Amino acid sequence: MEYFYQRVICKLYRIRQSIIGCLCTIYMRFKCWIWGVKLGNCSKFIGNMIIFRCPGSSIVIGDNCKFVSTSYGNFRGINHRCIFQTNTSNAKIRIGHNCGFSGVSLVCSESVIIGDDCLIGANVVIGDRDDHSDVYHTPYKPVEIKSGTWIGMNVCILKGVTIGHNTIIGANSVVTKSIPDNVIAAGNPCRVIKQR
Numbered sequence: 001m002e003y004f005y006q007r008v009i010c011k012l013y014r015i016r017q018s019i020i021g022c023l024c025t026i027y028m029r030f031k032c033w034i035w036g037v038k039l040g041n042c043s044k045f046i047g048n049m050i051i052f053r054c055p056g057s058s059i060v061i062g063d064n065c066k067f068v069s070t071s072y073g074n075f076r077g078i079n080h081r082c083i084f085q086t087n088t089s090n091a092k093i094r095i096g097h098n099c100g101f102s103g104v105s106l107v108c109s110e111s112v113i114i115g116d117d118c119l120i121g122a123n124v125v126i127g128d129r130d131d132h133s134d135v136y137h138t139p140y141k142p143v144e145i146k147s148g149t150w151i152g153m154n155v156c157i158l159k160g161v162t163i164g165h166n167t168i169i170g171a172n173s174v175v176t177k178s179i180p181d182n183v184i185a186a187g188n189p190c191r192v193i194k195q196r
């Protein structure tokens with residue numbers, strides 16, 4: 001009896017999730033349109049993502065991507081909503097097809113490019129600048145995450161980093177230098193720990 005009851009609860013939870021997901025996707029499609037974000041087909045949103053696009057800059061998202069901005073959509077826990085921000089007029093964010101994001105923060109002054117089939121875990125922060133540039137001025141350096149990459153939760157990817165194809169970055173890593181294709185890398189600073 002208890003098992004049956006729990007199955008009903010799970011089923012209702014999933015139905016609730018589907019309804020919330022549909023409503024969020026409709027709302028976020030409208031929000032992307034308002035902010036001039038080019039959004040591909042069949043992308044899904046759970047929760048209300050934050051978008052800020054500086055006039056003149058571009059944010060282009062491929063087909064079939066998923067953006068989770070609440071812990072209902074990722075049981076590892078989302079510390080904040082997905083955030084995409086460009087803050088110069090020539091900044092460009094490019095997201096490929098079939099990517100998944102949970103509470104990712106992506107800030108761009110020049111270029112942040114993410115390939116196809118990338119999974120970006122909960123609370124990952126990616127930026128091509130250091131911010132607080134009035135305190136310590138450092139240059140912008142483009143970031144590229146190539147196709148087939150899996151980034152673990154709470155990873156911080158700093159300016160100038162390229163992450164190679166099919167590479168995995170372990171949870172809580174701080175990536176300060178580029179990482180090659182087909183490896184598993186982790187730690188602070190992030191280093192290759194094995195080949196895939």
Ligand SMILES: CC(C)(COP(=O)(O)OP(=O)(O)OC[C@H]1O[C@@H](n2cnc3c(N)ncnc32)[C@H](O)[C@@H]1OP(=O)(O)O)[C@@H](O)C(=O)NCCC(=O)NCCS
Pocket residue numbers: 074076102121122151152153154168169170171172173184185186187188193
């Ligand atoms: C990177 C990862 C996939 C590696 O898994 P694995 O291949 O089973 O690796 P192992 O557990 O054999 O660890 C190999 C070595 O790397 C170290 N290591 C593994 N993950 C690490 C991490 N995140 N940070 C630092 N070191 C790590 C281990 O301590 C071990 O070191 P040792 O050889 O000195 O003992 C896994 O540890 C990980 O971080 N997964 C991410 C989970 C996640 O974030 N999911 C997203 C949810 S939203």
